[in-house]
Amino acid sequence: MRYLRDRIISLVVTLFLISAVTFFTVNVLPGDPAILILGTEGDPERLDSLRQELGLHQHALVRFTDWLRGLLSGNLGRSIRYSVEIGPLIRNALPVTLLLAVASVGLALLISIPIGIGCAVRQGSFLETVSLLLTQLGMALPSFWLGFLLIHLFALELGLLPPAGFSSGASLILPALALAIPRAAVLTRVVRSSMIDTLSQDYIRTARSKGLPQHLVLYKHALKNAAVSIASVAGVHLTQLLGGTIVIEQVFGLPGLGQLLLAAALQRDLPLVQGLVVISAALILMVNFGVDLVLLGLDPRLRYE
């Protein structure tokens, strides 16, 4: 209970710090929203009254406390870029990024666990050499470039999947794959090394000498133990993806948080940037917390620390 309380307090403090830092950083950036709205075609004479309308004439501190007050009453304010409430904007974009992140890490795990175990069991084999070479390649490939390759192969040449846009779940397969491959490469190495570690432990020898079949030894005893390090690395990837799918969303034209954040930042839509940063940060902190709980479940030793 005490653990939970401490975690919640640190979550709130972190969120506050993150929003304060974002607010004041975006504030000192050159280029204000009123100038951006007018562009090269609007009347510069409108600048002052536009600033007034947007509330920019007020001191930054006043605007920040107003924003905080709104946040506490569950109101994220209105977007300058889209002239609509921010809540629904984020609600529409959130599932896309969330699904994409979860699907990518899921795919990465699906690819890396069998290969990693295979490598650990057959050390020095041809399979291991090939796999390690492929993981090297996988880690070196940037996701956006993989994205283009996948679009060309699966959408243009084979015509199996939609190239871009978000019309159905199938739209997420290619971007998820593009994000998953480099991560699968990293995870394969993690699975391999932690399995090698585990397989040399005494209790595995005991299990084997009891006459347990290989798959039970591997998947029940060894994998469960190796899962601690796999889960923590996968957790890190998940949190990275929640805040970092901007490029892939651009390439595939996905209406996720990344695209929204980019549009908001380019247009100096401060309320929207703030809303997005706070929501993403809260999400990341929650995922971290979730990963911690999973680790606690996996490794009883952690509970007493």
Add this chain to the structure above:
Amino acid sequence: MHSTTMLKRFCVISLVLLVLVGGSNLAVANAETINIAVPTDPDSFDPTRSVAAATAEIAFNIYEGLVKSTPDGQVTGALASHWEIDPSLKIYTFYLREAYFHNGSRVTAADVVNALNRARDPEISQRAGNYQAIDSVSAQGDNQVIVELKEPYAPLLYELTELAAAVYPKESAGLANRPIGTGPYKLEEWRPNQYIKLTRFDQHWSEQQPFFADVYFRIMPDYNSAVVSLKTGSIDLIPRLEASLFHQVQGVPNLAVYAAPMNLVQLLAVNNARPALSDLRVRQAIAMAINRDQIIIGAAWGQAEKLYTGLSPAMPEFYNSNLEDLLPYEPARAQALLQEAGYANLELTMTLPSAYPLHVQTGEIIADQLRRVGINVKIEIVEWGTWLEKVYTQRDYDLSIIGLTGKLDPHTILSRYVSTNSRNFTNFNSPEFDRLISEGISVSGPERRSIYDQAQEIMTREVAGVFIMDPMQINVLNAQIKGWQSYPVYVIDVAALYK
């Protein structure tokens, strides 16, 4: 084998889930649906607010003003079936046709008066500056609108074609994302970063209804994926494709490519107020150091027309085509001019907007060309917000590259370079030019043309900026779709398209 089956089951379930979750939103392929790829969301559908060209090309289908533009840059009736101009050239009488708003109510003269009065109110409209020539707007009965001008003002009709002068119901709010216009299409749904869906408006006044019932403008920030989508058929039209992708669509059997001048004036902005650059010889040296052919091949893949003036050849009635030899590409003379002015080793900074690859690449080539005549150019690439503040608003720069969107009337384009204009970001200052521009609005015909010919000559000779090119607008369609019309302004005329 127990755990491998578990694993397989997990695979299958996750894939099924992935497909199902997004499945709710499946786009229905329909013969009467057209999908158009656009790179960004509109800024606002409120005519008093919007300044983005990207909005205007979509809004053309939703809103109408008294008049609208035609593909050849002329003006034709929209809500006004016809109009009369008083011999004093100061009173315009517009006769409204029977037309309806998307909410079903009939368009009255009172709606038009309200919309035009808001359009010219500097407290309300972002573009009020364009309508300051108007003295009053009044209704006569339900079907006549009288616009009285302070002075004769030739650009009036052209400026009434702009989105800023669109007509909407007198009692309307929240137009920014719920526009109510009279155009052939009405807004059905706007999902930011995803699509804008328009549906056919059956009560439109035109005799011929548009072919397509549903129109999706799909937001696709990456042109590469848009091209693949066009090739696989999920997109039917990409307007204004980047020139660097031209070779990917050229000669593809099921695609049709329509290229036309964009009516965009790309210029090397030269800050006339900087000490070294206030010397005419230095500005002329810069102009003569620039090789446009090289730039057009290097930055625009050959897809552009050379410019020597602030107007594009897309406006044949006013474009001065005799300026090519005024300050030709002659690096030796450029060098001599710099010597003469005492700036043999000039150092300048060029500030470029990263949002526009065409301008950045142009800038890089120009910097190299300037170095060859002894001007050392430092390149500084900034993001759009910074560019607008530093270069455009504060005018704190030496050199920059930008594209200015074309309009239908030369005054709207050239008045920017008048010394007192708040948008004169190159700080050009020529009393003679100022005088010509103020004369140009009150005359018409050959007299007007000769005034703008002279004005263009001055801005080129005295280097308001170095005008580089008008890039081609490359519009690519699925070859089954016919009826594409390129406009000299930002317009996607969906109502003209058919299968």
